[in-house]
Amino acid sequence: MRIGVPAEVKNRETRVALTPGGAGRLVAAGHEVVIQAGAGGGSFLGDDAYVAAGARLGSREDAWAADLVLKVKEPVPEEYPLLSDNLLFTFLHLAANEPLARALLAAGTTAVSYDTVQRDDGSLPILAPMSAIAGALGVLEGGHHLLSPYGGRGVLLGGAPGVAGARVVVIGAGVAGSAALDQAVAQGADAVVLDLDPSRLEAARSRHGDRVRAVASTPEAVEEELLEADLVIGAVLVPGRPAPTVVPHSLVARMRPGSVLVDIAIDQGGCFEDSRPTTHDDPVLEVEGSLVYCVANMPGAVGATATAALVHATGGYVEALAAHGRDELYEDASLARGLNVDAGSLRCRAVAEALPRLPFLAPPVEAPAR
Incomplete structure (x- = not known):
C-alpha cells in the first residue's frame, strides 16, 4: 500500500503523523511511504531521517494522493480540494465541524477519526495521550x-x-x-x-x-x-x-x-x-x-513529545490498515468505532446525531454504552 504523510497546516501545529521509525517499519513490511518534504520539522524530525528509513520525499499533492493518508489534525478548508476517495486516518472531531463532514462526504473519503477509536471497555487509546x-x-x-x-x-x-x-x-x-x-x-x-x-x-x-x-x-x-x-x-x-x-x-x-x-x-x-x-x-x-x-x-x-506519544498510540492501527486496507475496519472493533465517514454517509452514530441533516448508515460496530 502507498501511505502518505502531509505536513500539518494548522496554526503552530508542530506534530507529524509518522516518525522515521514508524516509516521504517512500514517500508520493511513492503509498503511505500511518501512524506511531504519538511513535514517532520516541527518535531525536529529531519527529511534525511525519513529517507534513511526508506521513505520517499514528495509534494503535498503526492502525500494526499496515497491510498492511506495519515495526519494529525483535521483537514482545514484549504485542504478540502485535496480530499479524495482514499482512506484518511487523523483527528476529525466532526460533531463540531459540519463543513468538514460535508467535504469528506462529497469526496467519497473513508475517514477514521483518532478521537472515536474506542476499545470495548470504552477507553480511547489514541485520544488519551x-x-x-x-x-x-x-x-x-x-x-x-x-x-x-x-x-x-x-x-x-x-x-x-x-x-x-x-x-x-x-x-x-x-x-x-x-x-x-x-x-x-x-x-x-x-x-x-x-x-x-x-x-x-x-x-x-x-x-x-x-x-x-x-x-x-x-x-x-x-x-x-x-x-x-x-x-x-x-x-x-x-x-x-x-x-x-x-x-x-x-x-x-x-x-x-x-x-x-x-x-x-x-x-x-x-x-x-x-x-x-x-x-x-x-x-x-x-x-x-x-x-x-x-x-x-x-x-x-510540545511537538516532539506529542508526536512520539501519538505515533506510539497509532502505530499498531496504522500497520493493520496498511496491511488490510478498508477490510481492517470490519475486523478490528476499535478501528470500526473510529470510522466516521464511508460510502458517502456518516458511520458514527454520535456524529450523526450531532449532524442530523447529513446521510447516515449504521456503524459496523456500535460504541460501548457509557
Whole structure:
C-alpha cells in the first residue's frame, strides 16, 4: 500500500503523523511511504531521517494522493480540494465541524477519526495521550496567563511563603482532567476537581489525598467553585459528541477579574458558553474581565513529545490498515468505532446525531454504552 504523510497546516501545529521509525517499519513490511518534504520539522524530525528509513520525499499533492493518508489534525478548508476517495486516518472531531463532514462526504473519503477509536471497555487509546498532554498544558498555559503582563490576576500557581497558591478548579476527572489535576498539585496550587462520576472523584481522593478537594458536579457546585477560582480547566468529554456547556456566560461575568479559563474540550465545540477556537498566536478571548484560552491544538506546543506519544498510540492501527486496507475496519472493533465517514454517509452514530441533516448508515460496530 502507498501511505502518505502531509505536513500539518494548522496554526503552530508542530506534530507529524509518522516518525522515521514508524516509516521504517512500514517500508520493511513492503509498503511505500511518501512524506511531504519538511513535514517532520516541527518535531525536529529531519527529511534525511525519513529517507534513511526508506521513505520517499514528495509534494503535498503526492502525500494526499496515497491510498492511506495519515495526519494529525483535521483537514482545514484549504485542504478540502485535496480530499479524495482514499482512506484518511487523523483527528476529525466532526460533531463540531459540519463543513468538514460535508467535504469528506462529497469526496467519497473513508475517514477514521483518532478521537472515536474506542476499545470495548470504552477507553480511547489514541485520544488519551493527547488528552493527558492537553491537561498538563492547560495548567501551564493557565498559570502563564494568570501573570499580570498577560492580563491575569497576578497570582502564582504555587503561592509563596505564607501566601496560598492559586485556586485551580478542574471540571471533569477523565484523562485530561486528571492530568490537569496532577499538574496543579505538582505546582502547589489549591486544587478542586468536579465530576459526575463518584468513582472518578474517589480516584482523585486516593491519588492526591488532602491536597485535592473532590466535589460532585452540579450547576450549584460549579457556580460556587468558579466564583472563588483563579484558574478553571474545562475537561469535559463525551466521545464523538459535542461537549456539553457547563459554564454559562452569566457565570463568567461574575468571576474574579483577571481569572483564566482553559477549555480543553474546544475541539468538540467547547464546554464554556463563550468558547471559540483560538490559535497559539492569539490564544485568549477577553470575556467580562476574564481570559478564556481555547487553542484547538494544544499539544502542538510540545511537538516532539506529542508526536512520539501519538505515533506510539497509532502505530499498531496504522500497520493493520496498511496491511488490510478498508477490510481492517470490519475486523478490528476499535478501528470500526473510529470510522466516521464511508460510502458517502456518516458511520458514527454520535456524529450523526450531532449532524442530523447529513446521510447516515449504521456503524459496523456500535460504541460501548457509557
